[in-house]
Amino acid sequence: MASQIFAYAIIGLGSGALISGVGLGVVLSYRGSGVINLSTGAIAMLAGYCYWALATGEFGVTFATGWAIVLTLLFSAVVGIVFELGVVRPLRRQPPLAKLVATLGILLSAQAAIVLAFGDTAHPQPSILPGGNVTLFGVTVPDYNLWMAAIILAAALVVVAVYRWTRFGIGTRAAAENEAYATLFGLSPNRYSMGNTVAMALVMGLVGMLAASIAEVDPTTLVLLIVPGLAAAMFGRLTAFTTTYVAGIVIGMAESVLLYLSTQSWFPTSNGGPLPGVDELLVLLVLVVATFFRAGKIPSRGDIVESRLPRAPRPVAPLRTAAVFVPIAALAMWVLPFGFREGLITSCIFAVSLLSLVVVTGYLGQLSLVQLGLAGVAGFLVSHLSTNFGIGFPWAAIVGVAAAAMLGVGFGFPALRVRGVQLAVVTLAATVALETFWFSNGSWGAGVIGASVPAPSLFGFDFGTNASFHGLGGGEPSPLFGWFCLIVLVVVALLVANLRRSRLGQQMLAVRANERAAAATGVNVRNVKLTGFGIAAGIAGVSGVLLSYSYGSITASSFSALIAVALVAFVYITGITSVPGGVFGGLIYSGGIFAFALLDWFGLQGNWLNLIVGFLVVLSLISRPEGGATFLFYGKHPSLWARSPKKAQATRPLSGTAHGGTAHGADERNQHGLAPVEAEVTS
Amino acid sequence: MTAALEAAGITVSFGAVRALQGVDVVVDEGKLVGLIGPNGAGKTTFVDAITGFVQSSGSVHLQGQDISKLPPHRRAHLGLVRTWQTIELFDDLTVQENLAVAGGRPSLVSTVVDVVFGREPRAEQTAEEVLGLFDLQEVAPEMPSNLSQGRRKLVGIARALAAGPSLLLLDEPAAGLDTQESGDLGRKLRRLVDNGLPTLLIDHDMGLVLGICDEIYVLDFGKVIAHGTPDEVRSNPDVLAAYLGKSGQAQAGARWAAVAEGTRER
Numbered sequence: 015m016a017s018q019i020f021a022y023a024i025i026g027l028g029s030g031a032l033i034s035g036v037g038l039g040v041v042l043s044y045r046g047s048g049v050i051n052l053s054t055g056a057i058a059m060l061a062g063y064c065y066w067a068l069a070t071g072e073f074g075v076t077f078a079t080g081w082a083i084v085l086t087l088l089f090s091a092v093v094g095i096v097f098e099l100g101v102v103r104p105l106r107r108q109p110p111l112a113k114l115v116a117t118l119g120i121l122l123s124a125q126a127a128i129v130l131a132f133g134d135t136a137h138p139q140p141s142i143l144p145g146g147n148v149t150l151f152g153v154t155v156p157d158y159n160l161w162m163a164a165i166i167l168a169a170a171l172v173v174v175a176v177y178r179w180t181r182f183g184i185g186t187r188a189a190a191e192n193e194a195y196a197t198l199f200g201l202s203p204n205r206y207s208m209g210n211t212v213a214m215a216l217v218m219g220l221v222g223m224l225a226a227s228i229a230e231v232d233p234t235t236l237v238l239l240i241v242p243g244l245a246a247a248m249f250g251r252l253t254a255f256t257t258t259y260v261a262g263i264v265i266g267m268a269e270s271v272l273l274y275l276s277t278q279s280w281f282p283t284s285n286g287g288p289l290p291g292v293d294e295l296l297v298l299l300v301l302v303v304a305t306f307f308r309a310g311k312i313p314s315r316g317d318i319v320e321s322r323l324p325r326a327p328r329p330v331a332p333l334r335t336a337a338v339f340v341p342i343a344a345l346a347m348w349v350l351p352f353g354f355r356e357g358l359i360t361s362c363i364f365a366v367s368l369l370s371l372v373v374v375t376g377y378l379g380q381l382s383l384v385q386l387g388l389a390g391v392a393g394f395l396v397s398h399l400s401t402n403f404g405i406g407f408p409w410a411a412i413v414g415v416a417a418a419a420m421l422g423v424g425f426g427f428p429a430l431r432v433r434g435v436q437l438a439v440v441t442l443a444a445t446v447a448l449e450t451f452w453f454s455n456g457s458w459g460a461g462v463i464g465a466s467v468p469a470p471s472l473f474g475f476d477f478g479t480n481a482s483f484h485g486l487g488g489g490e491p492s493p494l495f496g497w498f499c500l501i502v503l504v505v506v507a508l509l510v511a512n513l514r515r516s517r518l519g520q521q522m523l524a525v526r527a528n529e530r531a532a533a534a535t536g537v538n539v540r541n542v543k544l545t546g547f548g549i550a551a552g553i554a555g556v557s558g559v560l561l562s563y564s565y566g567s568i569t570a571s572s573f574s575a576l577i578a579v580a581l582v583a584f585v586y587i588t589g590i591t592s593v594p595g596g597v598f599g600g601l602i603y604s605g606g607i608f609a610f611a612l613l614d615w616f617g618l619q620g621n622w623l624n625l626i627v628g629f630l631v632v633l634s635l636i637s638r639p640e641g642g643a644t645f646l647f648y649g650k651h652p653s654l655w656a657r658s659p660k661k662a663q664a665t666r667p668l669s670g671t672a673h674g675g676t677a678h679g680a681d682e683r684n685q686h687g688l689a690p691v692e693a694e695v696t697s
Numbered sequence: 698m699t700a701a702l703e704a705a706g707i708t709v710s711f712g713a714v715r716a717l718q719g720v721d722v723v724v725d726e727g728k729l730v731g732l733i734g735p736n737g738a739g740k741t742t743f744v745d746a747i748t749g750f751v752q753s754s755g756s757v758h759l760q761g762q763d764i765s766k767l768p769p770h771r772r773a774h775l776g777l778v779r780t781w782q783t784i785e786l787f788d789d790l791t792v793q794e795n796l797a798v799a800g801g802r803p804s805l806v807s808t809v810v811d812v813v814f815g816r817e818p819r820a821e822q823t824a825e826e827v828l829g830l831f832d833l834q835e836v837a838p839e840m841p842s843n844l845s846q847g848r849r850k851l852v853g854i855a856r857a858l859a860a861g862p863s864l865l866l867l868d869e870p871a872a873g874l875d876t877q878e879s880g881d882l883g884r885k886l887r888r889l890v891d892n893g894l895p896t897l898l899i900d901h902d903m904g905l906v907l908g909i910c911d912e913i914y915v916l917d918f919g920k921v922i923a924h925g926t927p928d929e930v931r932s933n934p935d936v937l938a939a940y941l942g943k944s945g946q947a948q949a950g951a952r953w954a955a956v957a958e959g960t961r962e963r
Binding site (some may be wrong): 093322323325326332333446508509511512513515517518520521522523526527528530533534535537538539560625 | 735748750768769773776778779783785787788789790795796797798799802803807808811812813816817840841856857860912962
């Protein structure tokens with residue numbers, strides 16, 4: 015047994031090297047330009063496909079391995095240069111969160127491009143490493159694992175040497191410390207940023223090619239390697255190359271040993287097979303530990319940052335807006351042919367999902383990538399309560415939403431300590447862990463085939479997708495279900511709009527803007543954050559419930575991390591800080607009505623939309639950070655809505671309705687708030 | 698009579714550095730108390746300590762109630778409200794909303810009702826009054842970033858007042874204001890105090906502090922080196938040395954005397 019564990023640990027060196035490589039890429043990006051680069055795995059995937067295409071003659075010419083390696087590295091360098099000029103440099107002055115979202119956009123685009131070009135099936139590729147075996151302490155293992163670990167180690171050591179002993183390394187460190195001073199001393203932060211980005215891309219090129227030894231090339235594996243890669247990088251505090259390398263190797267070995275242990279008889283099983291998702295849980299745990307105990311010491315950068323999250327305008331007249339759009343949508347549910355009808359229903363459901371992001375990110379300023387996972391929690395609970403316990407609508411839905419909300423509050427607790435960018439990282443890992451550990455689990459989740467969800471009905475009245483009432487075009491889904499979704503969306507949208515106008519919403523924005531000042535003016539920052547997370551999670555739960563009813567069955571893949579990433583990208587271009595942003599994001603979401611129209615009229619797949627939206631995110635962050643729909647609805651000037659005379663009046667009827675309702679008059683200032691004793695009584 | 702604020706033995710350490718060493722400050726009801734000291738003396742650290750933003754030892758009593766262990770927002774609820782040297786407005790909210798956040802602590806029920814029925818939060822009378830006091834009504838719907846530095850400063854004070862303080866802590870409210878604005882602010886502060894709001898004023902503008910305060914504490918290297926009426930502080934040799942350095946005392950003393958003399962005319 016001990017020798018088996020040893021053998022699996024050595025085998026784990028291979029995947030550990032890939033994790034280390036991705037981690038190194040993250041560190042290089044952070045040190046070079048302050049970007050927490052979630053697209054490093056995606057760049058490795060691009061390189062992997064490039065190598066595969068060159069080595070197998072996908073483009074008609076087959077290159078010898080050596081040439082394929084050289085050309086792939088060249089290709090990686092070009093990707094790095096494009097990434098630097100197209101993403102990093104234009105976003106230099108943006109806050110860290112915007113930079114992170116931009117890299118999510120790149121991830122989405124890269125993935126969509128590969129699926130469009132080569133399909134989403136895996137392709138076998140020739141290894142670049144010799145395929146011999148090596149015997150260590152009586153255990154024989156394939157030696158490419160050792161080669162991979164050695165090559166990435168060499169890359170790490172080269173980077174360390176360059177950082178320590180060359181002018182380039184010193185310059186990079188100086189620019190990260192204080193960009194303004196570095197510029198004054200004649201150093202060019204742009205040049206160092208470019209150097210680091212290209213170095214990152216080259217390391218990713220290595221990772222992409224080395225992966226050929228242990229995996230076929232496919233559009234997701236390497237992309238998602240970012241999660242353990244981030245865990246390793248966090249252990250290195252986003253700055254230490256060697257620590258990152260070691261952490262990555264250790265994670266890889268631990269995962270491999272776990273794989274061996276899962277074959278043992280004592281290992282917990284589920285539905286006959288070993289419990290899935292344990293290694294993802296392990297990575298989540300590592301990431302949480304790293305974030306809590308190491309991230310506090312991540313050196314913040316002395317960048318010149320100009321802007322913050324885009325403004326969150328106050329809704330002018332949400333009811334009036336709803337009165338215009340709702341009848342149109344309701345009519346469309348009945349009139350449209352079934353494909354469009356289904357698209358519209360999907361749009362409504364994802365609009366609800368996106369509204370949960372509007373609350374947690376737009377209002378509260380915390381980027382959470384776990385909202386879709388929370389939707390999944392609610393959806394799976396609905397499925398289980400209905401099929402296993404006979405609890406149907408509405409109780410199953412209520413329980414599901416409540417559970418999601420409670421879990422959301424649970425995710426709010428880390429947000430009390432880690433914020434912004436690091437929270438995004440932890441929640442991304444949580445989404446992956448939820449998907450593999452819970453949703454794919456044969457007994458609690460859907461396994462591979464999916465779990466069924468009975469149609470919703472109330473007092474014997476069936477309004478599921480297969481209800482007997484049909485629209486003009488006939489076929490499923492029934493317009494009844496569409497109207498149900500529409501009603502839910504309208505209610506949620508109005509609540510989110512009202513939230514922005516309420517005191518609680520103002521407190522959320524106060525917390526978003528300045529936590530210290532909020533606390534100093536009496537805002538309980540902790541409670542506001544937890545409440546915000548709870549509300550957002552509840553909304554996400556609602557969307558999960560609708561999603562489960564709309565498919566009639568529920569699968570883990572509906573709640574994957576890549577879809578979570580896509581959702582953030584879509585809502586960022588329409589506007590993450592406003593209700594119209596969320597609703598329009600749902601309309602254009604791939605799978606929604608706009609995507610269906612593209613497919614039906616132009617034959618364009620949803621991945622075309624993802625490809626374009628991924629790039630649009632970067633563009634939008636540069637030129638219109640508030641998002642298209644927000645801009646459309648609230649115009650350019652922050653205080654435009656407030657200048658209209660009607661609004662000014664509405665906010666001024668203070669006498670009589672004043673807080674506390676006491677008498678008013680000229681002397682009231684003294685009694686009513688400014689004087690010490692009275693202030694305490696009235697509040 | 699219990700004092701509005703009684704801070705005793707406030708000590709703050711940053712690593713090996715002792716930023717404050719046993720500072721005692723008392724603000725009596727109805728008094729405007731100044732806190733001055735050279736750069737780095739620990740004035741802002743003192744404010745951070747008693748409002749709960751920095752870990753400190755010692756005790757803080759607000760109207761006789763021990764608040765030493767409370768988190769910042771609870772201290773604010775009880776009436777210990779501060780402004781910031783760096784203003785720190787909520788940049789995502791309008792001026793009016795900035796004040797509203799300070800003024801309202803909504804109950805769960807009223808929040809739910811507001812969100813469900815889409816009611817506008819009721820405008821706070823206090824907030825309106827305060828806006829009027831500082832002539833800020835016309836900028837109420839503006840975003841803070843559209844205002845001048847001086848106006849932003851005033852909005853910061855207005856927001857503190859909207860929170861319904863029982864004791865006001867002002868951290869350099871006059872920095873960035875011109876002489877006339879500063880004098881104007883001084884008169885307004887004096888009137889607030891005379892109407893019953895005890896205030897601790899920290900500022901570099903000696904004219905302002907010496908001119909309007911009832912008593913003054915002088916802080917240097919984290920210790921109170923002098924305490925008394927403006928006249929007593931003016932003539933205190935330790936204060937002179939702290940501000941001007943012991944070596945330059947002779948020649949610089951004359952300059953200090955001139956400044957101090959000038960403020961008498963206010």
